[in-house]
Amino acid sequence: MWKFTRCKACRSFSVVNGCSEGREFIHNLKQGYYKQISVLTGAGLSTDAGIPDYRSPDTGLYSILEKEYGMKSPTDIFQLSIFYRNPQLFYGYLKKINFDMFHPTLSHYFIGFLEAKGILCVNFTQNIDGLELRAGISREKLVTAHGDVTRAHCPSCDKEYDIEELKRKAMNDQIMYCDTCPDVPIKPRIVFFGEMLPDEFHEKSSLLSEKSDCGLIIGTSLQVAPFNGLPILYPTITQLVVINNEPLDHIPRTSASSLYYKGNCDSIVQEIIKECEWEKDFNDFRESIDS
Numbered sequence: 001m002w003k004f005t006r007c008k009a010c011r012s013f014s015v016v017n018g019c020s021e022g023r024e025f026i027h028n029l030k031q032g033y034y035k036q037i038s039v040l041t042g043a044g045l046s047t048d049a050g051i052p053d054y055r056s057p058d059t060g061l062y063s064i065l066e067k068e069y070g071m072k073s074p075t076d077i078f079q080l081s082i083f084y085r086n087p088q089l090f091y092g093y094l095k096k097i098n099f100d101m102f103h104p105t106l107s108h109y110f111i112g113f114l115e116a117k118g119i120l121c122v123n124f125t126q127n128i129d130g131l132e133l134r135a136g137i138s139r140e141k142l143v144t145a146h147g148d149v150t151r152a153h154c155p156s157c158d159k160e161y162d163i164e165e166l167k168r169k170a171m172n173d174q175i176m177y178c179d180t181c182p183d184v185p186i187k188p189r190i191v192f193f194g195e196m197l198p199d200e201f202h203e204k205s206s207l208l209s210e211k212s213d214c215g216l217i218i219g220t221s222l223q224v225a226p227f228n229g230l231p232i233l234y235p236t237i238t239q240l241v242v243i244n245n246e247p248l249d250h251i252p253r254t255s256a257s258s259l260y261y262k263g264n265c266d267s268i269v270q271e272i273i274k275e276c277e278w279e280k281d282f283n284d285f286r287e288s289i290d291s
């Protein structure tokens with residue numbers, strides 16, 4: 001096991017470009033030394049966008065379900081067997097949370113910007129909100145490890161359905177059923193307990209070991225398996241950078257040089273953009289995506 005420690009030179013956790021390792025990373029990034037940057041993202045990005053997380057004591061989804069709906073096991077909402085028996089439960093959640101009303105964060109756009117610059121290898125995310133796609137990240141470069149709410153399918157035969165139609169049904173307190181599977185309700189293509197991870201999770205994880213030369217871990221403490229096994233596939237990566245509120249002490253050691261920036265994702269990413277003198281290009285990119 002290893003620990004992300006303070007910079008050897010300046011003992012700093014969080015000042016981008018404030019130490020020799022930080023300066024080297026910024027220099028390499030700015031000069032285009034990294035050609036295949038892979039990015040692992042998690043709940044930190046979504047909560048920054050205002051989307052409630054699952055497990056926070058008062059504001060998390062499970063806590064709300066417990067308090068407002070009196071649910072004893074709020075994780076039931078994502079149990080496939082319960083979804084088959086009582087789809088109203090999950091449809092009620094869909095009706096309540098409208099992901100369209102949230103906007104991507106600066107960190108989301110930064111990943112889209114890396115793709116536009118031609119240096120994004122892949123973005124693995126644990127988030128299901130699909131904000132990556134609205135920040136200019138293409139479906140080809142994105143792996144939504146736990147699925148996402150931008151598509152719908154039948155959990156039995158896997159036939160694709162129109163997500164907008166599913167949302168309309170949920171808003172009208174109706175359940176959408178599969179045309180071919182009797183009594184099987186349609187759900188967004190998010191991974192419920194009891195479901196397999198999407199094939200692309202396994203297929204594209206080889207990119208990390210075979211192609212990527214720089215890894216960024218943004219807004220995740222990597223607590224959930226198998227996602228937290230991904231970084232050990234990083235032997236070829238020359239630089240690993242963690243941007244998160246807490247260190248990742250539990251992650252196995254890799255051969256990569258590591259930097260740990262402690263704090264809010266957007267503030268640190270903003271600082272990286274500034275240090276690389278990419279502000280104008282980044283703002284132009286962001287405007288082009290939003291228009």
Ligand SMILES: [Zn+2]
Pocket residue numbers: 154155156157158159178179180181184
């Ligand atoms: Zn079906």
